[in-house]
Amino acid sequence: MKRISSLTTSSLFCTSHRTVPSISPSALFQCLHTTAPTAATPLPTTAPGPPPPAPVPAASQYGERVDRRRRQAELLKRGQDLRASHMKPGTAMKKRFWKDVSVQTDNESNHLVHLDARAVRNPTTKTPLLIPLSKPHLATALALEWDLLISNAQATKSHLIPLTSTTSRAHTLSLEEANSPHPASSGQGIRYDIINTLLRYLDTDTLLCWAPAPASNPTSSQAEEGTKTETLRELQIKTAKPILSYLTQRVWPGVELNPTLDDGSILPKSQPAATRAVIKGWMAGLPPWELVGLERAALAGKSLCVAARLVCEWSEYLRADMGEQGEGRFGIEEAAEACSLEVRWQTGRWGEVEDTHDVEREDMRRQFGSVVMVVSGTGKGVEG
Structure with missing residues (x-):
């Protein structure tokens, strides 16, 4: 019978059923990094103040895409409004219906301001606005006032045609006293x-x-200078x-x-x-x-x-x-x-x-x- 001390190490792992292979001692260790295990050296802070802001990512195509879609939406809305405006009844108020303004004489007795072939009417009496023949400058000024208008809507606002409003009031008073004097x-x-x-x-x-x-006593400065304001x-x-x-x-x-x-x-x-x-x-x-x-x-x-x-x-x-x-x-x-x-x-x-x-x-x-x-x-x- 052999002595136990004389048995090799590999034989100790043998059993009746199987043999466990032997592992060399060098295989039990594995390196996790290759750098030298030296401690970090801290550096002193040289810039006082708060830390710098966090880095911002560079502009991407997302912002450009949003801006492009916003412009497209505005153009689309503008086109829809333009199409809808042609169907609204108030479109005619956005531009004037006349091209030329002229001053004409009615039966050698009154001046009339014409918008193309239509005479300017008194907004109160709905009759043509008659200007005495002795007032040619007033008729010319009225024609200029209407020629400066750019839309029909402006013609309905009295503060834009002040001279026409005053002339209409005088014309209304003339008609009232001529027909039923009070x-x-x-x-x-x-x-x-x-x-x-x-x-x-x-x-x-x-x-x-x-x-x-004011008080009769002058100020000291005025008294000294001898002047009076x-x-x-x-x-x-x-x-x-x-x-x-x-x-x-x-x-x-x-x-x-x-x-x-x-x-x-x-x-x-x-x-x-x-x-x-x-x-x-x-x-x-x-x-x-x-x-x-x-x-x-x-x-x-x-x-x-x-x-x-x-x-x-x-x-x-x-x-x-x-x-x-x-x-x-x-x-x-x-x-x-x-x-x-x-x-x-x-x-x-x-x-x-x-x-x-x-x-x-x-x-x-x-x-x-x-x-x-x-x-x-x-x-x-x-x-x-």
């Missing part, structure tokens, strides 16, 4: 309404609203004096026009009853074109006195009766300056607000210009 004392009719409105403006007339008198009240009196003198001597002789705001009061004082009666009778006798021009000027400048001065200066009817000839000295600029004296005085001290004061200034001149066009003419006013 005296101003009857309490009805367009003339009665205009006179009542203008009499209310007389009680708060801009030309008669004066600032309270003109106050607002002095400017108001200086501006109103020639206008009131003209009215009380030539238009309303003998009337008394008092300041409506005097002695520092805040409630306006009414004019004497005799003054109101004279002015009311004067307005009752005005021709329709002059009365409508007076109304437009008073509404624009908030002053009946300035409106009366402007109308008397440029009216063909009133100038012929007064025997005045030559160029007028009281025009659009003088009327606008008289009605906006307080605004000019304030803007001269504190500055002008853009798109506010300048727009109001030009709009007032535009309205006074329309008044001059309505009341002026080549000779004696022809009613109708």
